[in-house]
Amino acid sequence: MQQASDNSMLGIYVSVPFCRAKCSFCNFASGVGTPEAMESYVERLCAEIDGAGANAVSLGAELPRRVDTVYFGGGTPSLLAPQQLRRIFAALRRNFDVADGAEITLEAAPGQIGDAILAESQRLGVSRVSLGVQSFIDRESASVGRLHTERECIQEIVRLRAEGLIEVGADLIAGLPYQTAESWEHSLEVATGVGLTHLSVYMLEIDEDSRLGQEVIAGGKRFHAHGVPAEEISAELYEQACARLPRAGFTQYEISNFAGAGHRSRHNVKYWQRTPYLGFGLDAHSMLRTTTGAVRLANPDELGQYAGAQSAREISRGGVTEAFEETIFLGLRMDEGVDFQGLAAAFPNELTKPCAEAVRDLVAEDLMTDEDGRWRLTLRGRLVSNEVFGRLLEGVAV
Known part of the structure; x- marks a missing residue:
């Protein structure tokens, strides 16, 4: 087990x-x-x-x-x-x-x-x-x-x-x-x-x-x-x-x-729950916590570059907006979905409000469900998940 x-x-x-x-x-x-x-x-x-x-x-x-x-x-x-x-x-x-x-x-x-x-x-x-x-x-x-x-x-x-x-x-x-x-x-x-x-x-x-x-x-x-x-x-x-x-x-x-x-x-x-992970080797990716959010690393995807210099890694730092976006599109990949109450407690209203408004439209189109504040993709939504994620986040200021 x-x-x-x-x-x-x-x-x-x-x-x-x-x-x-x-x-x-x-x-x-x-x-x-x-x-x-x-x-x-x-x-x-x-x-x-x-x-x-x-x-x-x-x-x-x-x-x-x-x-x-x-x-x-x-x-x-x-x-x-x-x-x-x-x-x-x-x-x-x-x-x-x-x-x-x-x-x-x-x-x-x-x-x-x-x-x-x-x-x-x-x-x-x-x-x-x-x-x-x-x-x-x-x-x-x-x-x-x-x-x-x-x-x-x-x-x-x-x-x-x-x-x-x-x-x-x-x-x-x-x-x-x-x-x-x-x-x-x-x-x-x-x-x-x-x-x-x-x-x-x-x-x-x-x-x-x-x-x-x-x-x-x-x-x-x-x-x-x-x-x-x-x-x-x-x-x-x-x-x-x-x-x-x-x-x-x-x-x-x-x-x-x-x-x-x-x-x-x-x-x-x-990966889907945004728990820290560390990747080693060609084209490996990492996500580690920092005091202000998270840092993501991406190793080179060319063998010669990887063998030659560790400094060739791509580094990106994310704050609240990036964390919110990841919580949405990674959380919705899982069958358990995203709990809106937890989302609202962790992120500011200017991020959660436009997303919640988009959910109502997506529910009406049978692309998502909203049961007691838990958002999930329907089978139709899974088939066009990238489109759904885009619509959920289009009102979020980057």
């Missing part, structure tokens, strides 16, 4: 931006790396972790030493060598107090978790694995460059559970090339019946910086761009998941996330 995340504790994100192959839809700061590049990166990563305390002091930020969640994302962190993972953990533990029972998550691709790295990760405290499945239909997976089959995915999940990992989750994408309501139903059926405890469901984003996105925009056929369903169909597939997964015991607790009872991602909840 998962523990509640302590708001006084820090969450840590570790970026490992190396993959065996890059998906055609991906625009993340990741790619195929040589063993030499990965070794050099781990050295730089450990140095950044060792400098975290001094960096926080220079920014006037509060840096909690106690840590209750660690998330290794990427990329494919399971491609690290066992000794590299040990060195990263050693750096974390000499600079922070990782709590007993901390939620430690490792992202992985099915078929790309070797026996040695699995054993070492468990020895070091990894308690949760998140698999980039995307689809249990072989044709759909292959169309975007995934290297696994449905059979391999199932075998991987069964193997991880047999090795004692209770928390095993997977990502699924609605809107992949050639996807239909019938094939999507198959993926949902497999996902809910194979022993997973957590599911993240995303609608395919046609990003102009990805290979697939460029081809879709150009109207071409490379990367199976001609097989990408219309946005309306992707939205219908998402709605299908929102209806199907709760019936199978996966409660939706955030726009894209569903979990069995007691199996929410404590680390991801930190």
Whole structure:
């Protein structure tokens, strides 16, 4: 059973931006790396972790030493060598107090978790694995460059559970090339019946910086761009998941996330609840408290820049208005929504009043609900959440 995340504790994100192959839809700061590049990166990563305390002091930020969640994302962190993972953990533990029972998550691709790295990760405290499945239909997976089959995915999940990992989750994408309501139903059926405890469901984003996105925009056929369903169909597939997964015991607790009872991602909840978190590595982001608000950091998204200079980080400081905006759009991502009474107690009337007026219009349009002062997005609102957030905040003076 998962523990509640302590708001006084820090969450840590570790970026490992190396993959065996890059998906055609991906625009993340990741790619195929040589063993030499990965070794050099781990050295730089450990140095950044060792400098975290001094960096926080220079920014006037509060840096909690106690840590209750660690998330290794990427990329494919399971491609690290066992000794590299040990060195990263050693750096974390000499600079922070990782709590007993901390939620430690490792992202992985099915078929790309070797026996040695699995054993070492468990020895070091990894308690949760998140698999980039995307689809249990072989044709759909292959169309975007995934290297696994449905059979391999199932075998991987069964193997991880047999090795004692209770928390095993997977990502699924609605809107992949050639996807239909019938094939999507198959993926949902497999996902809910194979022993997973957590599911993240995303609608395919046609990003102009990805290979697939460029081809879709150009109207071409490379990367199976001609097989990408219309946005309306992707939205219908998402709605299908929102209806199907709760019936199978996966409660939706955030726009894209569903979990069995007691199996929410404590680390991801930190982002939505504006709890301090610290990111290390390529394109990693951080949010720390200061005496006047918060400071946000963003590491470079180019490997050469990250390796060369820590001073290349982007730094932004936020005050009351920024905190209010984040409370709205992050809080509404979660199923529990935003409590207006708490909002009014924490923020001035000139911020809350125009937002409350906008809520009335959005409720009338069935994009939000307002039940006893608690604001939530409806299913329609989730599908156009960016539009809803924009309308809620358009009257807020920046």
